[in-house]
Amino acid sequence: MTDYRRLRVALLGAGAVGSQVAGLLLEHSAELADRAGAELELAGIAVRDIDAPRDVDLPRELFTTDPEPLIVGSDIVIELMGGIEPARSLILHAINSGADVVTANKALLATHGPEIFEAAEQVGASVYYEAAAAGAIPIIRPLRDSLAGDRVRRIMGIVNGTTNYILDRMDAEGAEFDDVLAQAQQLGYAEADPTADIEGYDAAQKAAILASLAFHTAVPLDAVHREGIVGIDKAMMDAARNAGYVIKLLAVCERMSVDSETSPTGDAISVRVYPALVPRAHPLASVHGANNAVFVQAEAAGDLMFYGAGAGGIQTASAVLGDVVSAARRHIAGGVGVGESTRANLPVLPIAEVCTRYQITLEVDDLPGVLATVAGILSDGRVSIATVEQNILSGGEAAEAGQESGVARLVIGTHTARERDLSETVARLAESGVVERVVSVLRVEGN
């Protein structure tokens, strides 16, 4: 074996990902040394509870409950504890002790990213976080390096496995949300408290990270518009399928042209997470189960897609170890890494200013003149109609919908409209007297 320089690696956290990282570091040490050009010595693993059950059998003497002494003197610190504190303080401590940091902590980066990146820049340290953006899918290096000579226009990501699993099963089986969620919890695809996933918090954190990177702009988490999938029901899935769409929870990061008052460069961005109708022929529509995918549209490169496992201990561990090897190579090679750049600092537009296409489904009185009234309200609201489909509900369907017969269903596809105009118009439709019920309003993304 080649005689390599030895680098001291500290691991903070040994949950589903951390225990796999530790296992791979020990098991593949010779191969990793060849790749990194340095021996990666796992100096210790800081945990809260040494006796907690773990997925991987690890030498007991590596464990400690005291992270601070472990960090001091380490070359690389891997933070996989999750949560804001003490992760934030320990990462800052590691940076200021001269270590490079590898983390998968999306919640922390989405809220305290700028603080951490600035601390690293001050001392010339690097922070690696491939696993924080889309699990095992390599997306950070493509965005930061491969597309460094291009301009990203738009990212559409399926970045949460739990919600994609739920929506995919609802689509494939015609099942109801609650039933699929309960099964997903039994199978371990969803947590006992699924809020972070189904309400879109997890996806919003990843959207903030992706948008920061793609647009060289600090994107605070509260600038990300967020809607979850709790309101999506079987009827909406069925209607989407019949119309040639599938409903996916998307993280959309978009560069837009605006007037020079809004942005001196004429460019602004929007970052948003919501369930949207995606055409069946779009590559994102074929992302099944708990898989993730990030679809990138760049000015020169055109359409790119990155697909893979979005979660899972061993899969995420792969992304973490890739970062560890990169950090080790940088230690050996010298020089400074590519820092985070917020040099563009584009304004992040509120959702009200975003323009997309919509599909509006209404139950209306089946009377002459109703369509004309509806069309008039849309037109007054600057919402242009692309397609209209009208179905008279059968007696049974009407009863199921809790309506007397004499009710028709209108499905309206719009041209691109501004969110503000659209929501004001839908409110006016609801109060118009001819609309019995606004069944759904969904955005259409992906063509």
Place this chain on the structure above:
Amino acid sequence: MTDYRRLRVALLGAGAVGSQVAGLLLEHSAELADRAGAELELAGIAVRDIDAPRDVDLPRELFTTDPEPLIVGSDIVIELMGGIEPARSLILHAINSGADVVTANKALLATHGPEIFEAAEQVGASVYYEAAAAGAIPIIRPLRDSLAGDRVRRIMGIVNGTTNYILDRMDAEGAEFDDVLAQAQQLGYAEADPTADIEGYDAAQKAAILASLAFHTAVPLDAVHREGIVGIDKAMMDAARNAGYVIKLLAVCERMSVDSETSPTGDAISVRVYPALVPRAHPLASVHGANNAVFVQAEAAGDLMFYGAGAGGIQTASAVLGDVVSAARRHIAGGVGVGESTRANLPVLPIAEVCTRYQITLEVDDLPGVLATVAGILSDGRVSIATVEQNILSGGEAAEAGQESGVARLVIGTHTARERDLSETVARLAESGVVERVVSVLRVEGN
């Protein structure tokens, strides 16, 4: 504008890709400077013919027919001439003059890669070649950096846009090869001399590059088994479709376990290009038109796919510029780049030793005992049958196949078999007296 250090960039070649690279370097110079941390000064463009028509309008004073003086004193040399010479000599000259090199020259890297990488290592220069592997799709950095802590088991790539376009149209329209090829030539998807694409030479070069990178092994081009798509006809496409497959030209790079005589580590690799049956549900089956995709199976990360445009001047220019920015960052940051590694140096197995599943289609005499004879020959040849489907050809079909009636068609799906056994067995079937014709033998990849 920040006051950046200036880096001198020389461009060799101004064809479809080169002219776009020059255009983007000039047009986006301020943005590129911010990203690279250095001003990228396009010092000149060396071409054979200054007056040749180009896709992009470029200042005439940048052009020269003398590359050598342009190279001397350059920090980054971009080689987009294609071909072996003078590209090889000029790249070596650039390396020895202290420049980093960016190239999209897959033919050169697949044949003279080791020589070039060694020359670069000697002087501490870096060679970047993202555009040589799969056009605009970022695949080099994911393989080299993101998966550096993982172990790649298998790559299946659709890495040639022309053949994917032809096969996709044959599949979608039930058209014949010659007709689609002629149309592809008219539309500019295929060259006037399509040999490099349809005979698989282009895909084989890319397969050699991908396998070298994934397996840390020097893969000479003549170790790549290569079959093109010229033999694929409408009948084969139709039969594939009916059986739930699509035929794709795949570049397969695979790590295999072998005995310790073949390889001291017990690992070997196989690199091969051939048309194969891919199940419709596989992500590669959804890659349409001239698009490319690289499907990677890694031990920890699981299945990953990278999708995008495989060719095109502006798309490929994006990958080239990403490399230029990386090279510039390295110049500014100092340190040495990640060199090419052939430390694993696994043996490359000949195609005879490769194991895959097969689909064998035979026309046989419709007589009692024929199936038993065929099954016996397969069993004697160590080819295990997974599925058999027998159809009596109608009179019309028999006539179309040039057979008298009384002929049946046998479609045999095998379990995994060794190529050597399979080809010997097929030869024995052909001579058995009961087989009228071996219609096709296709490999099955992707599950």
